[in-house]
Amino acid sequence: MPVPPVGENAVMLCDWRGHCTWASTGNLPVTIGKFVWENLSAASQEDAKVAIGRVVALRETRQLEVADQQGNRFRGWLWPLDSPDVAICILAVRIPRSLAKLTERERECLELLATGTETKLIAKQLDVSLSTIHTHMKRAREKLGLGSVEALIGFAARYFYPQDKPLDSGQRTSDSK
Numbered sequence: 001m002p003v004p005p006v007g008e009n010a011v012m013l014c015d016w017r018g019h020c021t022w023a024s025t026g027n028l029p030v031t032i033g034k035f036v037w038e039n040l041s042a043a044s045q046e047d048a049k050v051a052i053g054r055v056v057a058l059r060e061t062r063q064l065e066v067a068d069q070q071g072n073r074f075r076g077w078l079w080p081l082d083s084p085d086v087a088i089c090i091l092a093v094r095i096p097r098s099l100a101k102l103t104e105r106e107r108e109c110l111e112l113l114a115t116g117t118e119t120k121l122i123a124k125q126l127d128v129s130l131s132t133i134h135t136h137m138k139r140a141r142e143k144l145g146l147g148s149v150e151a152l153i154g155f156a157a158r159y160f161y162p163q164d165k166p167l168d169s170g171q172r173t174s175d176s177k
Helices: 042-058 097-101 104-114 119-126 130-144 149-159
Strands: 009-014 020-023 062-067 073-080 088-095
Touching (some): 097 130, 104 130, 119 130
Antiparallel strands (some): 009 020
């Protein structure tokens, strides 16, 4: 996947081989007609090739994180389309470098926070005190430069929502009348 500039999302369309056929912005270091993975690190190139292969061959929706050759990280969502000329739609979002400052425990807290888990339940799940969870959240907020708990919740939802967990549609069904 190509590299969107900081603060931008990018949408790309690709053919069945992974060649970019269109990109939403001219600021991307991707060339129309070239493979979308050309500017990625070696490991991320392989991940992108596998993901694109699965989207095209199995018509699966995929999500992955990749790094470019400069060490910038991105989360990408890939969807199958109905034409060999335009077989894949990719949405790429830059992941802030400040995430590298977080400890593993702070990341765990933010992953749980992203799913809507209350801090009391996060403490119980991680087998630590509520005070410890608040400390992790405060340190994460400071490292990320976020001014409020609400900003931390929004940040967690955007960057830490589990890749393998579907979003809740918000629709509830009930058999009772």
